[in-house]
Structures are given as C-alpha cells and as structure tokens.
Amino acid sequence: MMATIDVSFLTVQVLSALRQAAFLFLISSGLTLIFGVLNILNFAHGALYMLGAYFIYALTLHLTGPAGFVVALLAAPLGVALIAAVIETGLLRRIYVQEEIYQLLLTYALVLIIDDLAKIVFGPEYKSIPKPDAISGAVTIFGGTVPVYTLLVLVLAPAIALVLWYLLYRTRTGKIVRATSSDREMADALGINMSALFTLVFAFGAILAGFGGALAGPARTVFPGVGTEVIIESFVVVVIGGLGNLWGALIGSLLIGTLETVGIIVFPEFEMSLIYLLMVAILVVRPWGLFGRPLKIKALSEKNLGMEAQEISPVHFSVNPLVRVIPVLLLLAVPLVTGRFYQYLLTQIFIASLVAVAFNLLLGTTGLLSFGQAAFYGVGAYTVGLLATKAGVSTLPALLLAPVFAAAVAALIGFFCVRLSGVHFAMLTLAFGQLVFTIAFKWYGFTGGDNGIQGIPVRPLPGGVEIGSTQAMYYFALAVVGVSVEILRRIRSSPFGSTLKAIRENTQRAAYLGVNVKLYQWAAFVIAGAFTGLAGGLYALMEKSITPDIIHWTKSGEPVFMTIIGGIYTFAGPMVGAVVFTVLNSYLVAWTEKWALVLGIILLVMVLLLPGGVVGFVNEKARAAFGKRGWVRRWTFSKSAAS
Amino acid sequence: MALLELDGVNTYYGRSHILFDVSLSVAKGEVVALLGRNGAGKSTTFRSVIGLTAPRSGEVRFKGEKVNGLRAFRICRRGIGFVPEDRRCFPDLTVRENLEVATRREKQAENPWTVDRVYALFPRLQERERNLGSQLSGGEQQMLTIARTLMTNPELLLLDEPSEGLAPLVVALLAEMILQIRKEGVTVLLAEQNLHFCAKVADRGYVIDKGSVKYEGTMKDLLADDEVKEKYLAV
Numbered sequence: 001m002m003a004t005i006d007v008s009f010l011t012v013q014v015l016s017a018l019r020q021a022a023f024l025f026l027i028s029s030g031l032t033l034i035f036g037v038l039n040i041l042n043f044a045h046g047a048l049y050m051l052g053a054y055f056i057y058a059l060t061l062h063l064t065g066p067a068g069f070v071v072a073l074l075a076a077p078l079g080v081a082l083i084a085a086v087i088e089t090g091l092l093r094r095i096y097v098q099e100e101i102y103q104l105l106l107t108y109a110l111v112l113i114i115d116d117l118a119k120i121v122f123g124p125e126y127k128s129i130p131k132p133d134a135i136s137g138a139v140t141i142f143g144g145t146v147p148v149y150t151l152l153v154l155v156l157a158p159a160i161a162l163v164l165w166y167l168l169y170r171t172r173t174g175k176i177v178r179a180t181s182s183d184r185e186m187a188d189a190l191g192i193n194m195s196a197l198f199t200l201v202f203a204f205g206a207i208l209a210g211f212g213g214a215l216a217g218p219a220r221t222v223f224p225g226v227g228t229e230v231i232i233e234s235f236v237v238v239v240i241g242g243l244g245n246l247w248g249a250l251i252g253s254l255l256i257g258t259l260e261t262v263g264i265i266v267f268p269e270f271e272m273s274l275i276y277l278l279m280v281a282i283l284v285v286r287p288w289g290l291f292g293r294p295l296k297i298k299a300l301s302e303k304n305l306g307m308e309a310q311e312i313s314p315v316h317f318s319v320n321p322l323v324r325v326i327p328v329l330l331l332l333a334v335p336l337v338t339g340r341f342y343q344y345l346l347t348q349i350f351i352a353s354l355v356a357v358a359f360n361l362l363l364g365t366t367g368l369l370s371f372g373q374a375a376f377y378g379v380g381a382y383t384v385g386l387l388a389t390k391a392g393v394s395t396l397p398a399l400l401l402a403p404v405f406a407a408a409v410a411a412l413i414g415f416f417c418v419r420l421s422g423v424h425f426a427m428l429t430l431a432f433g434q435l436v437f438t439i440a441f442k443w444y445g446f447t448g449g450d451n452g453i454q455g456i457p458v459r460p461l462p463g464g465v466e467i468g469s470t471q472a473m474y475y476f477a478l479a480v481v482g483v484s485v486e487i488l489r490r491i492r493s494s495p496f497g498s499t500l501k502a503i504r505e506n507t508q509r510a511a512y513l514g515v516n517v518k519l520y521q522w523a524a525f526v527i528a529g530a531f532t533g534l535a536g537g538l539y540a541l542m543e544k545s546i547t548p549d550i551i552h553w554t555k556s557g558e559p560v561f562m563t564i565i566g567g568i569y570t571f572a573g574p575m576v577g578a579v580v581f582t583v584l585n586s587y588l589v590a591w592t593e594k595w596a597l598v599l600g601i602i603l604l605v606m607v608l609l610l611p612g613g614v615v616g617f618v619n620e621k622a623r624a625a626f627g628k629r630g631w632v633r634r635w636t637f638s639k640s641a642a643s
Numbered sequence: 644m645a646l647l648e649l650d651g652v653n654t655y656y657g658r659s660h661i662l663f664d665v666s667l668s669v670a671k672g673e674v675v676a677l678l679g680r681n682g683a684g685k686s687t688t689f690r691s692v693i694g695l696t697a698p699r700s701g702e703v704r705f706k707g708e709k710v711n712g713l714r715a716f717r718i719c720r721r722g723i724g725f726v727p728e729d730r731r732c733f734p735d736l737t738v739r740e741n742l743e744v745a746t747r748r749e750k751q752a753e754n755p756w757t758v759d760r761v762y763a764l765f766p767r768l769q770e771r772e773r774n775l776g777s778q779l780s781g782g783e784q785q786m787l788t789i790a791r792t793l794m795t796n797p798e799l800l801l802l803d804e805p806s807e808g809l810a811p812l813v814v815a816l817l818a819e820m821i822l823q824i825r826k827e828g829v830t831v832l833l834a835e836q837n838l839h840f841c842a843k844v845a846d847r848g849y850v851i852d853k854g855s856v857k858y859e860g861t862m863k864d865l866l867a868d869d870e871v872k873e874k875y876l877a878v
C-alpha cells in the first residue's frame with residue numbers, strides 16, 4: 001500500500017518537474033541562442049514570453065475548439081516573432097557598435113515599455129486561458145493524477161528541442177549560426193550577411209519565447225510583469241549552463257525544474273533561494289557555467305555593420321570648487337522657503353543621488369555594470385531597521401553600521417562577481433541580488449518577510465540633536481550624502497580612481513602594466529556597496545518602515561537608469577539623473593499609472609540618441625560655447641578640457 | 644589594370660593612427676608579399692582591404708571599383724578572400740561544416756571551388772573531415788582556413804602570416820600549396836615575416852614598417868638589398 005502511494009506521488013512530482021523544465025527550456029534556449037549570435041543578453045525575452053501568453057489569450061477568445069487552440073498556439077509565437085523582428089531592425093541594430101551595456105539597457109527599456117503596454121491593452125488583472133475540453137482533463141498514471149495538458153507539454157517541448165537540434169546541426173543556416181556564435185568577425189569576412197542573420201536569430205529566439213508563453217499560458221496564468229519573473233529564472237538557467245550554449249540551456253532547465261519541484265516539497269520557504277544558491281555553487285566551481293567557455297569578446301568593428309560608433313568622450317574637466325559650493329548653499333536654504341513636501345522629495349533625491357554616484361563608480365569609472373545594487377541598499381536598510389527595532393541600537397551607530405554590513409556582503413558577492421566581466425558580471429550580480437531578496441522576502445522570523453519592518457524609531461543623535469522631523473531629516477541626509485559624495489568624488493580623482501579608469505578603457509593593457517585588475521574591481525565593488533548601504537540606511541530612517549520590495553532586481557535598475565540619463569562619464573551625471581528620475585517618479589505616479597512606460601521611452605531615447613547622457617551633452621555644448629571666452633572658463637572650471 | 648589598389652590609405656583603431664598613406668597594387672595572377680616586423684601594420688592593411696577595420700581616408704579599389712566603405716561580407720562577395728592570422732577556423736564545427744558554411748551559392752564563378760576540389764588540394768582535410776576544428780593540428784587548421792576561404796571563390800586571396808608557428812616541413816608543404824592555388828588562377832597577397840618563405844612563392848614584395856610602405860620591388864632585388872633587410876626586417 002505504501003509503495004503505491006510513493007509511486008503515484010513520485011510520478012506526479014517527476015512529471016511536474018519535467019513540465020517546469022520544458023517551459024524553462026523553451027524560454028532559455030531562445031535567450032541563449034540570441035546571446036550566442038548577437039552577443040546581447042535580451043532582458044526583453046521575458047516580455048516576449050508574456051506577449052506569447054497574451055496573444056494566445058486574445059486569440060482563444062475568438063478561436064474556440066481544438067482546431068482553434070492549435071491555430072492560436074502556432075499563431076501566437078509568430079506574432080511575437082514579428083514584433084521581435086521590428087525591435088531588432090528598428091532599434092537594436094542602431095546600437096550594435098556601442099558597448100554591450102547599451103544593448104542590455106535598450107532591452108531593459110523594452111521590458112518597461114512592453115510590460116506597461118500589456119497593462120494598457122489587456123488590463124492589470126490575471127488572465128487565465130481556456131483549454132479545449134480534449135486537453136483539459138486529467139489521467140491517472142501509476143496512481144497519480146496528471147493533467148492531460150502536462151502530457152501535451154511533455155510531448156511538444158522535446159519535439160521543439162529536436163527541431164531545434166535539426167535546424168542547428170543539419171541545415172546550412174544552422175551551421176552558420178553555430179559558426180557565428182564562435183567567431184562573428186570571421187563569419188562576416190566569409191561573406192555572411194550579419195544583419196540578416198541577426199534579424200533571423202532574434203526573431204527565431206522570440207518564436208521560442210513566444211511559444212513558451214503560449215504553451216505555459218494555459219497551464220499558468222498571465223499578467224503584466226510575468227516576464228520579469230520568468231526572465232530571472234531563465235537567466236539563472238543560461239548562466240548555470242553557460243551563456244550561448246544550447247546544451248547548457250537544456251541541462252540548466254532540467255536542473256532548475258527539478259530543484260524547484262523538490263524545493264517546494266522540502267523547503268517551501270526557501271525554494272527560490274535554492275536556485276540562486278545552486279547557481280552560486282556552480283559558478284564558484286565553473287565561472288563560465290557548466291558548458292560555457294570564457295568569451296573572447298569579438299566586438300564588431302567600426303563600419304562592420306555599416307556605421308561608425310558614436311564616440312562618447314569622457315569629460316576630463318572638473319568644476320571649480322567655488323562653483324561647487326553654490327548648490328550646497330542653495331540646498332541649505334531650501335527648507336526656509338519650502339514646505340514638507342519638497343523637503344521630503346529632496347531628501348529622496350539625496351538618497352537616490354548617493355546610490356547613483358556609488359553605482360557609477362562601478363559603471364562609469366570601472367566599466368562594470370552591476371544589476372544587483374538593490375541588495376546592498378537592502379542590507380543597509382535592514383541593518384538600520386533590525387538594529388533599531390530588535391536591538392534598540394541608537395540611530396547614529398545603526399546608520400554607521402549600515403555601510404559596514406553592506407561592504408561585508410559586497411566583499412563576499414564581489415569576490416565571485418569580479419572573476420567575470422561584461423554581461424556575465426551583470427548576470428551574477430543580478431542573481432546574488434535576487435538571492436538577498438528571496439531571503440529578506442521569506443525569512444519571516446528575522447526580516448519580517450514580505451511585511452518588512454514597520455515603526456523604525458529615529459532616536460536623537462549624540463548631543464540630543466533630534467532628526468525625526470522632515471526638516472531635520474532633510475539636513476541630516478544632506479550632510480551625510482554631501483560628505484559621501486565628496487568622498488566618492490575624491491576616490492574617483494585619486495590615483496586609485498585613475499587606475500579604475502585605466503581598467504575600464506583597456507582592461508588588457510592595465511593587466512599588462514601589472515595592475516591587479518580583479519583586486520581593483522573588487523575594491524571598487526566593495527566601496528560602491530558600502531555607500532549604497534549607507535543610502536539604504538538613510539532610506540530606512542526617512543521612511544521609518546521598509547519592505548523587501550526595495551531589494552527586488554527591478555530596483556537595481558533604478559541607478560542604472562539615473563546614470564544613463566545623467567551621463568556615465570561625468571561625476572555629476574548620476575545626480576542629475578537622480579533628480580530627473582525621482583521627480584518623474586513622484587509626479588508621474590500621481591499623474592499616470594503608466595509611468596514605467598514613460599521611463600522606458602526616456603531610457604530608450606537616451607540610449608539611442610544621447611548615450612553620453614544629459615550632462616555629457618550639456619558639457620559638450622558648454623565647452624563649445626564658452627571655450628573661447630577665457631573668463632567664463634576660468635571661473636566655471638578649475639581645469640579646462642583636457643584631451 | 645591592377646586587380647587590387649590601395650591609394651593613400653589611413654587606418655585607425657579608435658584614436659590610434661596605424662596606417663599612414665599606404666599605397667600598393669597587386670596585378671592579376673601575381674603573388675605579392677607584404678613584409679614587415681611584428682606590429683608593422685600588415686594585418687591592419689588586410690583588415691582595411693576586407694573592410695573589418697575600414698580606412699578613414701584613402702581608397703581601396705578592387706577591379707577598378709572602390710570597395711572601402713562596403714561591409715566585409717560585401718567585399719568578400721566581390722571576390723576578396725581573407726585568411727586571418729591565428730587560423731581562426733570555427734572550433735565547434737567539423738572540417739566539412741567549416742567548408743560548407745563558406746560556400747557561396749549566389750556567386751557564379753566559372754570554375755567554382757567545391758568541397759571535393761579543395762580536398763584534392765588538401766588531402767589531409769578529407770581524412771579529418773569529421774573532426775572538429777578544435778581537434779586539428781596547427782598545420783591542419785591553417786589548411787582549413789585557406790580551404791574555407793577558397794570556398795568563397797575569391798579572385799584575390801589575402802593570406803596573413805600563414806607560416807607562423809609551423810614546423811619547417813609543413814611550411815615547405817604550404818609553399819607548394821600556394822603555388823598550386825596560384826596555378827588555379829587565384830591572385831595572392833601574402834603578409835609575412837618569413838623572408839625565405841616569401842622568396843619561394845612571391846614575385847614582388849612590399850616592406851612595411853610603422854604603418855607606412857618603405858620599399859617596393861621584385862623579390863630578387865629585395866633579397867639582394869641588405870640595408871632594407873637589416874633595417875626593416877629582422878634578418
């Protein structure tokens with residue numbers, strides 16, 4: 001009797017693990033294929049999955065019955081492919097010559113846009129997709145009840161995998177795809193039209209994502225933002241398997257599908273943490289994934305795709321110290337003339353500025369795109385929250401410990417991340433960030449889980465200075481952020497900072513010159529983490545309550561956004577970006593629900609047209625306009641433009 | 644009329660100026676050597692011709708038509724084949740697949756190269772047909788990259804340091820093959836540091852140093868010119 005129960009249980013679980021793996025494979029195979037050929041990690045791949053699910057939803061409203069379902073299942077991915085082809089030819093193609101982070105950012109902007117458009121078109125609620133009767137029942141296998149639809153998935157997904165194998169290994173185009181993913185430049189020189197191939201592969205990857213969505217939609221549900229969940233899982237799959245490697249995607253899907261199923265049974269609380277832990281464990285042993293190899297980045301050379309790279313010139317002058325004092329004086333005077341709303345808004349801006357400036361020590365100065373900054377922000381915020389509520393620690397010591405803990409976590413995470421570079425680095429920081437998020441989100445006993453921490457007390461500073469009021473908090477944040485930003489500015493212009501810049505400009509040359517590149521990158525990562533943690537601590541004090549939302553990976557996108565808006569090669573850029581972002585955020589949220597759409601469009605436009613950011617643009621114009629008038633230059637800039 | 648002409652070509656990598664007013668020409672049927680030390684600019688000259696690093700100024704003419712500014716795959720389809728240094732065969736593809744990938748169907752050559760024809764030229768490749776690119780020896784990889792480029796039916800073959808790092812016996816074999824390829828009607832421009840190798844196969848030579856052409860003449864004159872050899876070639 002026991003035996004039969006076990007068998008039925010086992011059957012149900014094994015099939016459910018395989019079904020999960022099947023969905024994961026459909027999405028991640030497309031992701032990895034696109035990465036292999038285009039060298040772009042497509043953040044929008046989850047959004048394409050979502051579109052596949054929405055399309056089958058919309059189609060089955062009109063097409064009913066088994067035949068209608070089949071038509072919808074086939075038509076939905078084709079619709080997705082069409083959209084993908086438009087994205088590739090209309091947007092991505094324009095920036096292939098830019099650095100790879102711009103491509104990543106463009107697809108990230110698309111996530112914001114597509115998610116919000118889906119919300120506008122289909123509404124914010126969860127949709128379930130009806131299945132025809134023939135496939136909506138269940139059958140009994142070894143005593144276990146298994147939905148027929150699961151069996152259908154388990155037939156279709158392997159069939160797709162076989163088709164994929166055939167296309168890649170038995171057709172000429174497939175062989176070209178494999179050749180191109182190992183050496184794009186060579187393929188180009190052998191007469192293969194890269195533009196056409198890129199469009200084809202991007203659209204084909206989208207078909208796989210769209211099919212994944214169309215197939216998974218009826219089994220799960222679909223809602224705007226489902227893509228952001230899905231994309232993270234598939235990032236984990238492809239990173240575990242090795243970016244760009246199809247077998248890696250297959251094995252990764254099976255591993256993650258199994259682990260998720262087992263995790264739900266054995267550790268229901270920490271199921272999501274488990275997959276990030278597995279990923280970390282694998283990357284510790286094999287930094288490039290199970291089947292991956294270190295990438296020889298063969299950037300497309302100029303003119304390779306028929307255009308010149310837009311030169312984003314780093315700006316080498318700094319503003320005269322006297323001029324720099326002016327904004328500080330103005331800010332000191334603000335509370336005299338404004339009310340609590342603006343004081344609160346500006347406090348938010350200060351905190352955001354610190355996050356962005358710290359982030360840009362990595363991106364603009366060192367050339368590392370971290371997509372996990374929210375983790376350090378969260379560690380800082382939770383340090384203050386937990387110390388203040390659970391241990392009764394006073395405000396100032398708690399705040400000072402925030403960067404310490406954040407630095408410690410950054411030291412650990414950074415140790416693993418700096419072994420990688422480029423997209424791999426971004427991925428790993430993202431995964432670590434999500435690991436921290438899942439812990440904060442699920443560990444009710446310690447972090448309060450998704451309830452977070454409420455009622456964080458703000459105690460007087462030594463000497464009895466109260467900072468509980470909005471105005472006092474304003475000055476306190478101004479002081480803390482002002483000092484921090486000045487420290488970061490000095491770090492950037494110190495010899496240490498120059499070495500970081502040298503690493504960004506030419507990592508290989510820096511290594512030849514005897515620089516311990518990894519050590520420097522790690523140090524920058526820890527410093528950035530510490531200041532991000534400090535900002536998080538300030539946030540906890542300002543809001544007096546925190547929730548794990550502040551650690552979610554979408555939060556890690558905010559400093560990226562601010563920095564790109566402001567300009568990555570200028571020190572002030574991220575701060576300008578923080579102003580723009582925070583103001584947009586508070587006004588747009590009040591004014592329209594579609595603020596992610598607006599942000600996405602702004603980011604898209606910036607990446608396409610002004611990759612140097614607002615400040616970079618203004619600087620260039622200012623230099624052109626004032627460069628001739630000596631006195632303006634002398635009074636405004638301490639050093640004139642060097643280059 | 645020359646098959647290939649470079650006229651005052653200047654090429655940059657980012658901000659660094661690498662080629663300075665390089666001019667040279669190759670007539671149909673010739674084998675021409677481009678000699679120079681490490682970092683002289685040989686590979687950059689080739690990349691400028693094939694369009695992987697387009698020149699900023701000057702002109703590259705192929706069969707009298709300007710080709711600089713075109714993308715690499717278009718230049719390839721016009722009839723220039725590029726065999727890079729470091730033998731970049733596709734490591735994950737079998738020998739046969741490496742050849743198939745390069746086959747151009749749209750181009751109508753009179754006597755197009757086929758897999759069988761290149762196997763006749765490089766019998767060793769046929770023996771290793773099913774091996775992956777990454778499993779070949781250095782000499783075999785060099786043959787494969789040359790064979791692969793031939794599959795695009797080039798009228799002009801740019802060979803970048805084919806003899807580098809190969810055993811003397813293999814180098815001698817390679818020289819035979821280049822002469823054979825020439826007999827098949829393919830013009831060859833050869834970048835080399837190995838003067839003796841060039842002496843065997845080339846008619847004329849250019850010497851390039853620090854990005855500009857310092858000498859041009861027949862191979863015979865060049866071999867006799869000790870000053871040039873000493874100054875620009877590590878002889």
Ligand SMILES: Nc1ncnc2c1ncn2[C@@H]1O[C@H](COP(=O)(O)OP(=O)(O)OP(=O)(O)O)[C@@H](O)[C@H]1O
Nearest residue numbers: 656659661679680681682683684685686687688728
């Ligand atoms: N991608 C690049 N970026 C910047 N500089 C480069 C790049 N590639 C080559 N160079 C520089 O351009 C110059 C010419 O290099 P090139 O490769 O053309 O020389 P070469 O004659 O082919 O040398 P070798 O015999 O070593 O192959 C060298 O000084 C080299 O350092």
Ligand SMILES: [Mg+2]
Nearest residue numbers: 685686687728
């Ligand atoms: Mg070279």
